[in-house]
Amino acid sequence: MPARGKDGRYHHGDLRAALIETAIEVIGERGVRGFSMAEASRRLGVAVSAPYAHFADRDELLAAVAVHAYQLFYAELSPAVGQVTGPAGQLAELARCYVRFAAAHRPLFEVLYEAGLDKARHPEIETAAAPIDDLLSACVRALSDDQAGAGELASALEATANGHVVLFFDNCAGQDEQTVAQAAERAARSTLALIESRHLLTRPHDQLRL
Amino acid sequence: MPARGKDGRYHHGDLRAALIETAIEVIGERGVRGFSMAEASRRLGVAVSAPYAHFADRDELLAAVAVHAYQLFYAELSPAVGQVTGPAGQLAELARCYVRFAAAHRPLFEVLYEAGLDKARHPEIETAAAPIDDLLSACVRALSDDQAGAGELASALEATANGHVVLFFDNCAGQDEQTVAQAAERAARSTLALIESRHLLTRPHDQLRL
DNA sequence: GTCTATATCCCGATAGAC
DNA sequence: GTCTATCGGGATATAGAC
Numbered sequence: 398m399p400a401r402g403k404d405g406r407y408h409h410g411d412l413r414a415a416l417i418e419t420a421i422e423v424i425g426e427r428g429v430r431g432f433s434m435a436e437a438s439r440r441l442g443v444a445v446s447a448p449y450a451h452f453a454d455r456d457e458l459l460a461a462v463a464v465h466a467y468q469l470f471y472a473e474l475s476p477a478v479g480q481v482t483g484p485a486g487q488l489a490e491l492a493r494c495y496v497r498f499a500a501a502h503r504p505l506f507e508v509l510y511e512a513g514l515d516k517a518r519h520p521e522i523e524t525a526a527a528p529i530d531d532l533l534s535a536c537v538r539a540l541s542d543d544q545a546g547a548g549e550l551a552s553a554l555e556a557t558a559n560g561h562v563v564l565f566f567d568n569c570a571g572q573d574e575q576t577v578a579q580a581a582e583r584a585a586r587s588t589l590a591l592i593e594s595r596h597l598l599t600r601p602h603d604q605l606r607l
Numbered sequence: 608m609p610a611r612g613k614d615g616r617y618h619h620g621d622l623r624a625a626l627i628e629t630a631i632e633v634i635g636e637r638g639v640r641g642f643s644m645a646e647a648s649r650r651l652g653v654a655v656s657a658p659y660a661h662f663a664d665r666d667e668l669l670a671a672v673a674v675h676a677y678q679l680f681y682a683e684l685s686p687a688v689g690q691v692t693g694p695a696g697q698l699a700e701l702a703r704c705y706v707r708f709a710a711a712h713r714p715l716f717e718v719l720y721e722a723g724l725d726k727a728r729h730p731e732i733e734t735a736a737a738p739i740d741d742l743l744s745a746c747v748r749a750l751s752d753d754q755a756g757a758g759e760l761a762s763a764l765e766a767t768a769n770g771h772v773v774l775f776f777d778n779c780a781g782q783d784e785q786t787v788a789q790a791a792e793r794a795a796r797s798t799l800a801l802i803e804s805r806h807l808l809t810r811p812h813d814q815l816r817l
Numbered sequence: 818g819t820c821t822a823t824a825t826c827c828c829g830a831t832a833g834a835c
Numbered sequence: 836g837t838c839t840a841t842c843g844g845g846a847t848a849t850a851g852a853c
Contacts, residue, residue: 412836412837428723430640430723433827433828433829434828434829434830435827435828435829436827436828443836443837443838444837444838444839445828445829445830446830446831446832446837446838446839446840447836447837447838449829449830449831450836450837451836454829454830455828455829510773511721513638513640549793549796552771552774552793553767553793553796553797553800555770555774556767556770556771556773556774556793556794556797557763557766557767557770557797558770559770559773559774560765560766560767560768560769560770560771560773561762561766561770563720563766563769563770563773564762564765564766564769582812583759583762583763583766583808584766586759586763586807586808586809587763587766587767587801587808589804589807590763590800590801590803590804590805590807590808591797591800591801591804593800593803593804593807594799594800594801594803594804595800597796597799597800597803598793598796598797598800599796602792622818622819643845643846643847644846644847644848645845645846645847646845646846653818653819653820654819654820654821654822655846655847655848656819656820656821656822656848656849656850657818657819657820659847659848659849660818660819661818664847664848665846665847
């Protein structure tokens with residue numbers, strides 16, 4: 398809750414940080430498309446022009462939220478993966494964390510995939526995502542002999558983890574702890590299955606038995 | 608191109624169908640969030656109130672687009688899968704078709720996953736999707752001994768195919784035929800890998816070697 | 818079924834005062 | 836850094852005429 402003065406107006410707080418916080422709140426209620434600078438201003442009790450002292454436009458605020466999302470995810474991911482030994486188990490844990498993170502912080506996940514941010518105009522987003530990519534790459538490389546196989550495996554794992562999140566949100570009936578755990582477990586199992594049969598990702602087409 | 612009279616106004620056409628067509632066009636240019644009833648009216652040269660004679664509101668028009676999407680996908684999918692023998696090959700073909708469809712009809716795919724339609728309020732969408740689900744279920748059942756395994760495999764395949772589409776759109780650099788074929792092939796390979804190691808999707812956790 | 822006209826609301830962004 | 840005030844634009848949806 399941001400600090401307010403007796404007159405109800407915003408005071409001596411960090412408006413920039415408060416805007417990010419409020420944006421996440423609004424997105425949680427109305428989705429990314431339902432977020433507006435005006436709404437954030439209203440909730441914080443500041444003038445509609447105040448946010449523009451901190452963000453050039455709406456997209457820059459959303460980009461800041463995206464950066465926050467990647468930083469938070471890495472902060473959760475890093476210790477969890479560190480407790481596992483072996484690249485396969487680490488990749489499974491990565492998938493589990495990915496689903497758990499998306500479920501626990503849906504607004505942040507939404508910003509990453511539905512805000513329609515132009516990454517070329519907001520390079521800070523990819524900078525924030527880099528440590529996560531590095532972690533994935535390191536695990537995959539530890540499993541693959543050739544470079545081409547590493548690329549194929551990495552994209553397959555990325556697609557699968559993301560797909561499980563989308564599937565989870567689609568069946569949004571119950572989002573209790575049990576449902577989340579089930580979705581996370583499925584993502585982890587799929588990860589292990591892809592790793593075990595990773596040779597199928599690169600073998601020439603005519604050697605595939607169908 | 609919808610029929611128009613000499614005065615430039617819309618005539619004797621099927622405005623309902625024209626609205627769906629125009630919606631797809633607009634979504635292709637501006638995304639789902641950029642679509643509005645007013646914009647569609649403008650492009651068709653009709654009054655902004657005209658669409659409301661055919662659709663109660665914006666969401667109902669988008670729901671009609673979603674129904675069209677599922678019908679078209681099934682029409683493409685059915686013959687392609689029919690040319691393949693064996694459930695594993697059919698599931699791989701399904702994944703390939705899924706990616707190809709999304710790439711060829713991005714606006715339709717967007718409506719399905721980004722329009723934020725309340726499926727409870729638009730049951731016709733799930734009705735249109737049913738034949739596709741049935742096809743997937745039939746193939747999966749032909750591969751699985753137990754019912755639980757079938758469910759796990761089905762959701763893993765669904766997640767993976769969808770994830771490959773999202774990944775493809777994310778790296779939207781080139782959407783030429785070659786890039787599409789590569790993404791479709793990756794989805795098919797991942798499908799075969801998951802099928803081959805499907806035992807990992809159900810085995811109890813303590814029997815997993817990490 | 819389509820039109821004209823309108824009510825109502827919301828948004829992004831800026832200028833200039835304090 | 837925040838405020839007041841405002842410009843210019845766009846959206847949904849309805850009422851009543853034809």
